[in-house]
Amino acid sequence: xxxxxxxxxxxxxxxxxxxxxxxxxxxxxxxxxxxxxxxxxxxxxxxxxxxxxxxxxxxxxxxxxxxxxxxxxxxxxxxxxxxxxxxxxxxxxxxxxxxxxxxxxxxxxxxxxxxxxxxxxxxxxxxxxxxxxxxxxxxxxxxxxxxxxxxxxxxxxxxxxxxxxxxxxxxxxxxxxx
Amino acid sequence: xxxxxxxxxxxxxxxxxxxxxxxxxxxxxxxxxxxxxxxxxxxxxxxxxxxxxxxxxxxxxxxxxxxxxxxxxxxxxxxxxxxxxxxxxxxxxxxxxxxxxxxxxxxxxxxxxxxxxxxxxxxxxxxxxxxxxxxxxxxxxxxxxxxxxxxxxxxxxxxxxxxxxxxxxxxxxxxxxxxxxxxxxxxxxxxxxxxxxxxxxx
Numbered sequence: 538x539x540x541x542x543x544x545x546x547x548x549x550x551x552x553x554x555x556x557x558x559x560x561x562x563x564x565x566x567x568x569x570x571x572x573x574x575x576x577x578x579x580x581x582x583x584x585x586x587x588x589x590x591x592x593x594x595x596x597x598x599x600x601x602x603x604x605x606x607x608x609x610x611x612x613x614x615x616x617x618x619x620x621x622x623x624x625x626x627x628x629x630x631x632x633x634x635x636x637x638x639x640x641x642x643x644x645x646x647x648x649x650x651x652x653x654x655x656x657x658x659x660x661x662x663x664x665x666x667x668x669x670x671x672x673x674x675x676x677x678x679x680x681x682x683x684x685x686x687x688x689x690x691x692x693x694x695x696x697x698x699x700x701x702x703x704x705x706x707x708x709x710x711x712x713x714x715x
Numbered sequence: 716x717x718x719x720x721x722x723x724x725x726x727x728x729x730x731x732x733x734x735x736x737x738x739x740x741x742x743x744x745x746x747x748x749x750x751x752x753x754x755x756x757x758x759x760x761x762x763x764x765x766x767x768x769x770x771x772x773x774x775x776x777x778x779x780x781x782x783x784x785x786x787x788x789x790x791x792x793x794x795x796x797x798x799x800x801x802x803x804x805x806x807x808x809x810x811x812x813x814x815x816x817x818x819x820x821x822x823x824x825x826x827x828x829x830x831x832x833x834x835x836x837x838x839x840x841x842x843x844x845x846x847x848x849x850x851x852x853x854x855x856x857x858x859x860x861x862x863x864x865x866x867x868x869x870x871x872x873x874x875x876x877x878x879x880x881x882x883x884x885x886x887x888x889x890x891x892x893x894x895x896x897x898x899x900x901x902x903x904x905x906x907x908x909x910x911x912x913x914x915x916x917x
């Protein structure tokens with residue numbers, strides 16, 4: 538039996554059944570360190586919109602853009618989802634005091650998933666992504682260092698990033714929405 | 716009325732001007748609002764109420780049910796006072812707004828890491844009957860405790876005024892599309908108690 542095919546089918550089933558799929562330790566340690574370093578060199582644009590959001594928009598480093606459009610990653614996405622990479626991927630960094638509100642429509646979508654470049658995290662910090670459909674929380678995605686998160690959700694699903702409180706100190710949640 | 720409100724608030728003709736001219740939007744703070752005796756009794760009574768935890772994209776805090784449903788005798792008396800023609804007349808004199816005698820009245824408790832993010836209280840142009848928001852403080856905070864109420868200048872999107880909770884003070888502000896405000900995160904285990912709601916009008 539082709540174990541890769543079997544794995545893909547299992548993961549696809551998991552994605553369909555629960556609406557999301559998280560693959561931890563997605564990159565090798567070296568690859569993750571390289572991407573992580575490039576993010577810290579990226580151009581930053583703080584964004585605050587009264588009543589909508591507070592976060593920092595980062596320019597997506599070239600190595601990460603190349604990875605997103607690489608045949609290997611495209612093939613992985615195709616095998617797990619029916620959706621391609623968004624035409625407008627967004628790299629957002631959230632630190633203490635940052636958030637988005639549910640009615641913030643400034644984030645273009647739809648997105649297929651998230652590559653997570655966050656620091657080691659605790660739920661008590663906030664910073665999780667809450668997916669809401671018809672006033673019900675479907676699930677929460679916690680910031681998780683070096684993970685790939687894919688979702689398959691009803692069209693009217695929206696999300697917000699929970700306010701990051703002072704317990705987080707200097708920790709960062711960093712999400713690449715694609 | 717005199718048994719509840721510190722007498723100097725009943726005869727100050729400068730309040731309407733202070734309210735209307737305040738920036739970034741009309742508001743006023745009335746320190747030592749209740750008599751000390753009533754403040755002490757109200758503070759004790761509120762802390763015996765049951766608070767429910769609420770958590771959303773916009774906020775994290777604990778809130779009582781409407782205080783109209785309280786079984787506490789003193790809270791009932793407070794609600795009667797808060798809906799009395801005399802109190803409503805004072806609020807209308809200060810704010811210049813016509814309000815009806817059915818304000819919302821709830822107790823709020825914010826503690827460590829709780830907050831309320833920027834919003835304007837103005838639901839929609841057609842539906843909103845909220846005219847004046849009020850916050851009656853029952854706790855004292857310092858800057859290191861957090862919990863400041865910030866008023867935003869909606870044009871510059873920056874904090875224009877900031878107020879620390881001071882017990883027994885009443886803060887009134889105009890509700891409009893530009894009345895953006897927030898309650899900063901509580902940074903210590905101190906408890907921030909308030910009685911908060913809106914005076915409605917047509």
